[in-house]
Amino acid sequence: MKQAFLAPIAQSPLLLLPLSALLLFLVVFAAWVIRTYSKRPEAYAEIAALPLHDDAGQRRVDQRTEVTHVD
Amino acid sequence: MSASAKLAEPSIEAASPSRANVQTRTITYDDQIARWFVFASVAWGIVAMLAGAFAALQLAFFKANVLPILSYGRLRPLHTNAAIFAFVGNMMFAGVYYSTQRLVKATLASKLLGRIHFWGWQGIIVAAAVTLPLGITQAKEYAELEWPVDLAIAAVWIVFAVNFFWTLAKRAEKQLYVAIWFYIATIVTVAVLHVVNALSIPVSLLKSYSVFGGAQDALVQWWYGHNAVAFFLTTPILGIMYYFLPKAAERPVYSYRLSIIHFWALVFVYIWAGPHHLLNTALPDWAQTLGMLFSLMLWAPSWGGMLNGLLTLRGAWSKVREDPVLKFFAAGVTFYGMATFEGPLLSIKSVSSLAHYTDWIVGHVHGGALGWNGFMAAGMFYWMVPRLFGTKLHSRRAAEIHFYIGTVGILLYIIAMWVSGITQGMMWRAVDAQGNLMYPSFVETLLAIRPMYWMRLFGGTLYLAGMVMMAWNLYMTAKSGRATDGEAEVVVEIESTKEIDWKRIVFGPPVVIAAVCLVLLFAIAFTNPVGTAGLLLLAGIVGFTGIFVLTLMKSPNKPTWHAILEGRALIFTVLTVLAVLVGGVAEIVPSIILQQTDAEVAKKTNAPYRALELEGRDVYIREGCYTCHSQMIRPFRFETSRYGEVSTLDDSRWDHPFQWGSKRTGPDLARLGGKYPNAWHWQHMLDPRSISPGSNMPSYAHLEHGRVDFAGIENKLRAMRSLGVPYTPDEIAGAPADAEKQAAEIVRDLETQGIAANPSSELVAITAYLQRIGKNPPPPPPPAAPVPVTMTNEAR
Structure with missing residues (x-):
């Protein structure tokens, strides 16, 4: 396994760069996922439920803590 | 089926005594536009799949190429354009119009713009259905339509964008739900992709040449082609998934937090991955590596979105068992997962060396198109149409049957293509102990996969039968009800509150x-x-x-x-554009501005086409030869043994558009020039099987009677010169004479073989082109030494 990984790099050392870029992406992506998931899901519950209430605006709005706005 | 759509009189009242600046309004959505797009999508979907089934028949049974205007090379672009822009396009617009109004709590900003959008889009589809069979094409995959239609597409897209963003501006719901983000990304990115890739110089009303040539054109085209899949077939359908799947499952999306990651990662990463369509070609290595890397990165956001969709159904699997809508959505999202797993896999250079140019790619594409797009469309239609007509679905049982025969059809299709692709890829590369090709004749590899072509046809026909069943079911549903527009009570603030600084x-x-x-x-x-x-x-x-x-x-x-x-819709849109453009700029701009080989130097290694060769090339483009033949020999021993020297950037330097191709139903043609005599080409075009028994190539006998207009050649050379092709003014002025001269030479050569040919025949012109591909003409003889002037020769 180790040989299978090292042999292509020994043949073409520049291969390390794209592999590093891929690793970098995965690390940052994982960090981003952790960061996003550090927010409590309740913070998004209202917006996540938007499609379920689109024909019952009055009822839904009454349940909200804030009213909707016009830009 | 006329809608009784009218905006309800606003019933302004205080929402509560403590909120005097708040009022409620009843709004009626404009659902007529969604109804039209639904039925247009279903109708064009059947046309697209019928064309696909017929093209599949032609590959299995060459005699199905009954008419030149419906030969495979012309039908295949019609099939792909109809499937992408007519079927999925109309479906996407239906979903966007229906869901956007409800998610932002606003009726469509302009009914008129909506109608212009609908009829304009259908007009474009009709234009495609007329021009593509006539061979009016730019020969760039999924962007074949000629420049007047391209302009119409841009205009109609702007109308759509204006209406969409205007509706957002009128919204009563401040927060933009995730579906809207995906719609925004679609609208802005498709506009950019279309405009850049369609840049061309018109030669006449129905003919143009791409401003990009060779490797640049290849990069731009596949940046577009890949992202047509990304931003036309994927992002809008993801938006539709985020809206309709929770509605049908009656539960919110599994993780809104995941959807944030899904969106930004997807729109940022997707745009970079285009060069994975050009792995192991003459494209610069940095661009290939970049494309491969970003394709691998795509696994993460794609599967994030897929899991978010599937997990929305957690706790609702009992409903999936009973509800055909959820069945379609669950299977559609699963096919999305399969296709987005397979895509990055195929983007690994070593896997691509096996799979590229084979039917494996065709199977991959259809897993996404039939499974993801087709099933998401079916689920959405079965959910929407009863609501759009205030009734129940006519037959749940028919919808269930549609689901099962559709699924079997897809599986048969993609399994056939996997087997076919891997078989052909392995046969192309098979060598014996001495390093000789084991299957030197290309036809051998074609005959081996022919049973798979019949299996594909069967699978595709099953899928088509399901579509017809759906059309009947939806029609009966609409007939049993009455066009009904949705209504909602919305609460708005009369005075807007202070916004956070942008x-x-x-x-x-x-x-x-x-x-x-x-x-x-x-x-x-x-x-x-x-x-x-x-x-x-x-x-x-x-x-x-x-x-x-x-x-x-x-x-x-x-x-x-x-x-x-x-x-903040505007800021959101700007950041989305930036996220998308970063990838586009990083890939496209260096390839355009970096110094290429000096034109004069390049001219020595590869001279521009002579006038007749250019005419022949236009015939090659018109007949859609690129749909079956590549012109790109990859740097593998098994390729060079079969086809000749590895292709270089200079080989296609003057090719506007490039003709590298993406599929080899027939052999590569990059080094065809000079390989066979003129009479071989003549006979092969008239009756391919007389030269190559077992071939499935259509006969191009009609080219013998088609005529080249020598007088119009100058304009073509002039257009090429304006794109940087180094024709001299003398060459342009002498183009008609040179074309006639070259044609006469070919005709004379054919006569020695007992073939009588007309010099202005299109078959002569395409022979000239085929004899030139990959073969630089000998340099002109050096100028003769000055002859001393004597009395004798002065007198002469």
Whole structure:
């Protein structure tokens, strides 16, 4: 396994760069996922439920803590 | 089926005594536009799949090429364009119009623009259905339509964009739900892709040449082609998934947080992956590596979205068993997962060396198109149409049957293509102990996969039968009800509250961290390998540390930066455009501005086509030869043994558009020039099987009677010159004479073989082109030494 990984790099050392870029992406992506998931899901519950209430605006709005706005 | 759509009189009243600045309104959505697009999608979907089934028949049974205007090379672009732009396009517009109005609590901004959009789009589809069979094409996959139709597409797209953003501006719901983000990304990105890729110089009303040539054109085309899949077939359908799947399952999306990651990662990464269509070609290695890497990165966001869709059904699997709508959605999302797993896999260079140009790619595409797009469309239609007509679905049982025969059809199709693709890929590369090709005749590899072509046809026909069943079911549903437009009570504030300063959003921590990382990564282009490693490390540290610090600084009582952004449509759109453009600029601009080989030097290694060859090339383009033949020999022993020297950038330097192709139903033609005599080509075009028994190539006998207009050749050379092809004014002026001269030479040669040919025949012109591909003509003889003037020769 180790040989299978090292042999292509020994043949073409520049291969390390794209592999590093891929690793970098995965690390940052994982960090981003952790960061996003550090927010409590309740913070998004209202917006996540938007499609379920689109024909019952009055009822839904009454349940909200804030009213909707016009830009 | 006329809708009784009218905006209800606003019933203005205070929502509560404590909120005097709030009022409620009853609005009626404009659902007529959604109804029209639904039925247009179903009708064009059947046409597209009928064309696909017929093209599949032609591959299995060459005699099905009954008419030149419906031969495979012309029918295949018609099939792909109809499937993408007519079937999925209309379906997407139906879903966008229906869901956007409801998600933003506003009726469509302009009915008129909606109608212009609908009829304009149908007009474009009709134009495609007429021009493509007539061979009026730019020969760029999924962008074949000629320049007047391209202009019409741009105009209609702008109408759609204006109506969409205007509706957002009128919205009563401040927060933009995730579906809307995907719609925004679709609208802005498709506009950019279409405009850049369609840039061309018109020669006449129905003929143009791409402003890009050779490798540049290849890169731009596959940047477009890949992202047509990404931003026309994927992002809008993801938006539709995020709206309709929760509606049908009656539960919110599994993870809204995941959808944030899904969206930004997808729109940022997707745009970079185009060059994976050009692996192992003459494209610069840096672009290939970039395309492969970003394709691998796509696994993460794609599967994030797929899991988010599937997990929305958690706890609702009993409903899936009973509800055909959820069945279609669950299977559609699963096919999305399969296709987005397979895509990055195929983008690995070594896998691509096996799969590229084979039917494996065709199977991959159809797994996505039939499974993801087709099933999401079916689920959406079965859910929407009963509501759009205030009734129940006519037959749930028919919808169930549609689901099962559709699924079997897809599986038969993609399994056939997997087997066919891997078989052919293995046969192309098979060598014996001495290193000789085991299957030197291309036809051998074609005969081996022919049973799979019949299996594909059967699978596709099953799928088509399901579509017809759906059309009947939806029609009966509509007939049993009455056009009904949705209504909703919305609450709006009369006076808008103070907004957060836009600078705090645009220069918010996530944007700054991302920008710093990107600057560091872009600096890689100007450094050496050691510096590259350092910059990569630094970018990683900045990104990781920034995210870590933000996590530490989070405050549970404050809205997140993203939540604030979701309330600001304009800023959201600008950031989306930036996220998308970064990839486009990084890939496309270097290839366009970097110094190519000097034109004069390139002219010596590969002279521009002579006039007749250029005419022949236009015939080649018109007949859609690129749909079956590549012109790109990859750097593999098994390719060079079969076809000749590896292709270079200079080979296609003057090709506007490039003709590298993407599929080999027939052999590669990059080094065809001079390989066979003129009489071989003549006979092969008239009756391919007389030369190559077992071939499935259609006969092109009609070219013998088609005539080339020598007088119009000058304009073509002039257009090419304006694109940088080094024709001299003398060459342009002498083009008709040169074309006639070359044609006469070919005709004379054919006569020695007992073939009588007309010099202005299109078959002569295409022979001239085929004899030229990959073969530089001998340099002109050096000028003769000056002859001394004597009395004798002066007298002469």
